[in-house]
Amino acid sequence: MATLMDVAKRANVSKMTVSRVINHPDMVTNELKQLVYQAMQELDYHPNLIAKALVNNSTRIVKLCILEDIDTTEPYYMNLMVGIAKTLDLHQYSLQLVTRRNFDIGNCDGYIITGMRKGDLDWIKKLDKPVIMFGENRYGLDYVDTNNKAGTYRMAKLVLERGYKHLVYIGIDSKESFEYSREAGFIQQVQENQMIPELYRFENHSHLGEEFITKHWDEIEPNTAFICASDRLAMGIERGIARCGGSIPNDYGVTGFDGVFLSQVASPKITTVKQSIIEMGSACGENLLDKINSKSAQGNLIFEPKISMGGTLRK
Amino acid sequence: MATLMDVAKRANVSKMTVSRVINHPDMVTNELKQLVYQAMQELDYHPNLIAKALVNNSTRIVKLCILEDIDTTEPYYMNLMVGIAKTLDLHQYSLQLVTRRNFDIGNCDGYIITGMRKGDLDWIKKLDKPVIMFGENRYGLDYVDTNNKAGTYRMAKLVLERGYKHLVYIGIDSKESFEYSREAGFIQQVQENQMIPELYRFENHSHLGEEFITKHWDEIEPNTAFICASDRLAMGIERGIARCGGSIPNDYGVTGFDGVFLSQVASPKITTVKQSIIEMGSACGENLLDKINSKSAQGNLIFEPKISMGGTLRK
DNA sequence: AATAAAACTGTTATCGGTAACATTTATGTA
DNA sequence: TACATAAATGTTACCGATAACAGTTTTATT
Incomplete structure (x- = not known):
């Protein structure tokens, strides 16, 4: 895998210039930018997210906490996860599935929580990372749900x-x-x-x-x-x-x-x-990532449900 | 969060000694080991996995590729994921859920693949990271399945x-x-x-x-x-x-x-x-992690199914 | 007691990035 | 033209860990 350094050498600039082209492109002249872009392309450069995470003190992990007993749970959680994973993957975050038991093992950048009960309010409010709930609640926690x-x-x-x-x-x-x-x-x-x-x-x-x-x-x-x-x-x-x-x-x-x-x-x-659980999951992920990157993003996201016609109502 | 350095200072040793206590404890005298253990406990030290991953050139991510269309899929995939996630969490790895489409976005340390068809054999064989299949196959790829x-x-x-x-x-x-x-x-x-x-x-x-x-x-x-x-x-x-x-x-x-x-x-x-899909998922994860850490681990894991009694057979 | 070998501990460089500061170059103003 | 200022680029240090090597102490041998 090509690194920043490799790109810098090929473009005849310093590592920092390459880093700037990626993160603050307006601080670099067009001329150099072109050189760098070309070098990146030629080397098929992809930033190393682990290194990035190290300097930013982040984990690029989002935890999905399913607080209900999963064994007996409705299959729709599967769809929820697919939706969330879709968005997170796009932003190169990864999803960690946790339950009540293994909840606090390991670090993360944010939480999506579902199946919360009243007693959970306490510790959820104490979390020091962004949180979004899946499923409406009346405790003022931001959520995503169907109407x-x-x-x-x-x-x-x-x-x-x-x-x-x-x-x-x-x-x-x-x-x-x-x-x-x-x-x-x-x-x-x-x-x-x-x-x-x-x-x-x-x-x-x-x-x-x-x-x-x-x-x-x-x-x-x-x-x-x-x-x-x-x-x-x-x-x-x-x-x-x-x-x-x-x-x-x-x-x-x-x-x-x-x-x-x-x-x-x-x-x-x-x-x-x-x-549309998949869609709601995606929105959930999107919303959380916005919070993590502190782009405002607060309040609830409410999806309008559709009626799906089967054969249990007459015409 | 306390770092290696913090522990080292409190124990009055070098960072390296602390690192050794963790990774090669037999190379350190008991005396120092005690000091270090105590310091670690007092500071509630947990190693930073991101830093570790950077030196090891690893990602601590395992991809679960579900190659079937998930929308119409049986709910048992949910259980599979729970099983896998359980094991991975224990070892501080995280699970990334991917499909055919977003398969190659981002790096990982290994793959668990399910729902493979004949045509997939080619690219699966080309993967340069450890792979384990969920579901039996007759192409010689290691798998986990029920008998x-x-x-x-x-x-x-x-x-x-x-x-x-x-x-x-x-x-x-x-x-x-x-x-x-x-x-x-x-x-x-x-x-x-x-x-x-x-x-x-x-x-x-x-x-x-x-x-x-x-x-x-x-x-x-x-x-x-x-x-x-x-x-x-x-x-x-x-x-x-x-x-x-x-x-x-x-x-x-x-x-x-x-x-x-x-x-x-x-x-x-x-x-x-x-x-017992959850159990099989766990085994799947365990097996893959062994492969990643190159502890031999090859061959198939076959689980004996149990008959679950319902009411559709007479006594 | 002198010296070689073994056992333990510390120092330095490195992984791949980024922030903060330093330096160079370009532009504007008196 | 001289100098202040702004803009562009480069240097250095650091994030938190580990490997490789260097240095110190202990132990064994003669």
């Missing part, structure tokens, strides 16, 4: 347009911000239509949705649609209805939230609020 | 023990090595029982399994078990049977392969050949 409220709000609207007369919300039984937002979107849409909201909450497991349906099947009238807070729950609801002999989408509608993987393998495919 | 053949062999055996009289193998329609191995395991078990193997192959999508069942339902006798090459296909088969009114596990058995995510969300849960 959760708009997602359920619009989905509920669509469901009504398709003629379903009863709407039931199946939520996730957790106190996280995103869940409140999704509920709020549903409630607002329902109330705007002079209906009374009906909500249930379960842990995020498909079989709980399935059980709910089979247990209460005789109380569930046809023409009901279930707006679920996750594809997992939607999948369970769908299966429950199928098992009880209900007809989807004619008599019953089901919608999910996520659109990463499960909605695709269900049958029929689930109509869902699709988050 | 695919043993997986289906043992699963077929179990199915026979449970009294199913007809075995049907549902494979993945691809020319990859792992698929051949899984087929071979099935065929061997069946032949050992003087039965004639029956195989079908589809692309790895659940709905194709479902279609197959619904189309051929009247030809399928009760007491048949389907040994599938993936949980995805198994899920489709299961759904097809349910839709046609067949009873699982009493009249029909279904088994999968993977055991990472889908087998859990299916209903009933799929009895499947479970690969």
